[in-house]
Amino acid sequence: MDTIYALASARGRAGVAVLRISGPAAFAAVKHLAGAVPEPRRSSLRTLRDGDVVLDQALVLTFARGASFTGEDSAELHLHGSIATVNAVLASLSRIPGLRLAEPGEFTRRALENGCLDLAQVEGLADLIEAETESQRRQALRVLSGAIGVRAEAWRSQLIRAAALIEATIDFADEDVPVDVTPEVLALLDALQAELAREAAGASMSERIRDGFEVAIVGLPNAGKSTLLNALAGREAAITSEVAGTTRDVIEVRMDLDGLAVTLLDTAGLRETEDRVEAIGVQRALDRAAAADLRIFLRSDDGLPMGLDPVDQDIVIRGKADAGGGVSGKTGAGVPELVAQVTAVLAARASGAALVTRERHRLAILTAIEAIESARIAVRGGATRAELAAEDLRRAIRALDSLVGRVDVEHLLGEIFTSFCIGK
Numbered sequence: 001m002d003t004i005y006a007l008a009s010a011r012g013r014a015g016v017a018v019l020r021i022s023g024p025a026a027f028a029a030v031k032h033l034a035g036a037v038p039e040p041r042r043s044s045l046r047t048l049r050d051g052d053v054v055l056d057q058a059l060v061l062t063f064a065r066g067a068s069f070t071g072e073d074s075a076e077l078h079l080h081g082s083i084a085t086v087n088a089v090l091a092s093l094s095r096i097p098g099l100r101l102a103e104p105g106e107f108t109r110r111a112l113e114n115g116c117l118d119l120a121q122v123e124g125l126a127d128l129i130e131a132e133t134e135s136q137r138r139q140a141l142r143v144l145s146g147a148i149g150v151r152a153e154a155w156r157s158q159l160i161r162a163a164a165l166i167e168a169t170i171d172f173a174d175e176d177v178p179v180d181v182t183p184e185v186l187a188l189l190d191a192l193q194a195e196l197a198r199e200a201a202g203a204s205m206s207e208r209i210r211d212g213f214e215v216a217i218v219g220l221p222n223a224g225k226s227t228l229l230n231a232l233a234g235r236e237a238a239i240t241s242e243v244a245g246t247t248r249d250v251i252e253v254r255m256d257l258d259g260l261a262v263t264l265l266d267t268a269g270l271r272e273t274e275d276r277v278e279a280i281g282v283q284r285a286l287d288r289a290a291a292a293d294l295r296i297f298l299r300s301d302d303g304l305p306m307g308l309d310p311v312d313q314d315i316v317i318r319g320k321a322d323a324g325g326g327v328s329g330k331t332g333a334g335v336p337e338l339v340a341q342v343t344a345v346l347a348a349r350a351s352g353a354a355l356v357t358r359e360r361h362r363l364a365i366l367t368a369i370e371a372i373e374s375a376r377i378a379v380r381g382g383a384t385r386a387e388l389a390a391e392d393l394r395r396a397i398r399a400l401d402s403l404v405g406r407v408d409v410e411h412l413l414g415e416i417f418t419s420f421c422i423g424k
Contacts, residue, residue, distance in 0.1 A: 001072075001110075003029065004102035005093045007086060008424065014081030019089060022074040022107055025098045030060060030075045032096055033089070040064040048077070050092040056085050070107055071114030108424055112405065119405025120148040123358060127210055129424065134259030135209050135350060139357060147355055149404045151199075155192060155368075156400050162188045163393040166379070170386050185379050185389075193372045196365050202354030203362035208293060210357050212254070212261035213346050216289040218308060219298035224319035227329035228298065229253060229266040232339065250281075250288050257343045260350060265292060294345055296338070298327075313345050356403070364402050371396035 003023025009016070021029050027037045033055070038044035040062050048055040059078035068074035079085050093099055108125060111117045117125070124143030131137040165181040217225045233253040251266040267285030289295055289308055297310055298319030310316050317338065318326030327334035356362060375392035378385040 003099050004106055004110075005029070005090075005099055006102040006107070007090070008076070008107075009081070011083075011086075013083060017079045017081035017086045019077040019079060019086070019093070020074070020102075020107060021077070021093070021099075022068070022070045022072050022102075022110065023099075024073060025096070026073040026075045027062060029093060029096050029099055030062060030077075033077075033092060034058075034060050038062050040067065043078075048079075048089060048092075050088075050095075055088050055092060056080055058089075069116065070110040071116045072110060104421065105424060118146065118149045120152075120356075120361070120403055121146055122405075124148075125424075127357065129421075132254075133256045133261045136261060139206065139209050139353070142355070143357055148361070151355055152400050152403045155196065156397055158188050158192050159372075159393050159397050159400070162375075163390055163397070166386055166390045166393065169383055170390065182379055186376060189372050189376050189379070193369055193376070196369050196372070199354045199356060200362055200365045200369065202352050203356045203359075203365070205349055206353040206355070206357040207359065207362075209260070209350055209353055212263055213294065213349075214263050214265060214288075214292040215294045215296065215342060215346075216265040216267055216285075216292035217296045217298065218267055218285065218289045219304070219319060220300050223298040223300045224327075224329055225298055226251070226266050228296075228319065228327060228335075229264055229329070231329035231332060231335050232264055250284055257339065258347060260343070260346050262342070262346065265289070293349070294342065296342070315341055315345075361403055364399050367399040368396040371399060 001023055003021065003025035005019060005021040007017060008020040009018040030037050033048045033050070034046035035049070036046070038046075038060055041064075043059050043061045046058060046060045048058050056079050058080075061076045061078070063069070063074040063076075065071065065073045077089065079089060090101075094101070108117070108122055112119065112122055121144050124140050124145075127140035128137065128144055131140050162185045165185050169181060217228060219225050229251065233255065253264045253266075255262045255264060265288055267281075267289055286308055295308075295310065295314045297304055297314060297316040299316060300319055304310075304316070315338070317334070319328075320326075320330070321328050321333065327338050329335065356365065371392045375389045375396065378389035378392060381388075
């Protein structure tokens, strides 16, 4: 296997830049630059040279095979973070035989291939790198810690136990089996199916935490939607005017509400119009508002907009209300209370999040549930359908194995790792 290297920290001028090296020639590369290799997991300040040319004074760390992120011999060079210094050391590494620049996500892919991470942990690491809010960080860190793998292994063990009991009835089909295993098998499957159903039900909320919630501000034209958006965003994100119909497209503002990623949507005023451009904006407003996780209806003197009705937990509040009992983006009246209400609704929903975080996870669990249901029917059919039940259980096990990358995920790897930076 090639030895790879890459800049692991962000490009550009910084106090410190970290270069990562991994593979069988990692220690030889360190010796080539630093003259000696520090003891594994002990840092040492060394002068890096390319022949007679001094490159930098760097902190050098090494990690032995089996005790590194990738599972291979690895090293890190903590350089002074100037662009010139980084480029000089990268150029020197490129001239060492057997070394090459890493591809995107290649360090993490090697960690997966060497059994240091499972596929769900890889996805958790990707989410952790992208995390913008506290809730995203906590969720990603939980997945990175291996929690999905632990849960999947527990589910798998229950399926294996049920399958073993079924297989025993097949092996001894011509003999009198002293104990009827059907009650135990059905009890195992019933409990597991219920647990998987709960996990699948909460998966969509986990995905919302990862991707962010959408909150649409809707109302009639000139109800104060854009002014409210600007007040919530703390900047002039939308054009405001006394002229009705100013907002023609959906304006998005990303916010962090008590650790939750939230995108606020300012939509066109909902009304019937002969203006073709405004009509397109109204339709877009209806579509985005209908798909949003929560809607804030601004009520005006003319009432609520047509074409969209509030549903459970949607917020209906009077707009342009400079006094109490409503909200005013212009004066700020009622804005803190509105933010608190939105946060409370979304936080309550987020509390129902599952451990699994991606659509891939949810589909794998649904496949397992379907296979378990089929197995339950076969088990109730008696000994003549035992082989069908056993095959259904094997199908459920394969579905759960795909959660952590044991089977049927090769086609996913390219897509996953291209989202990583070169040095990860």
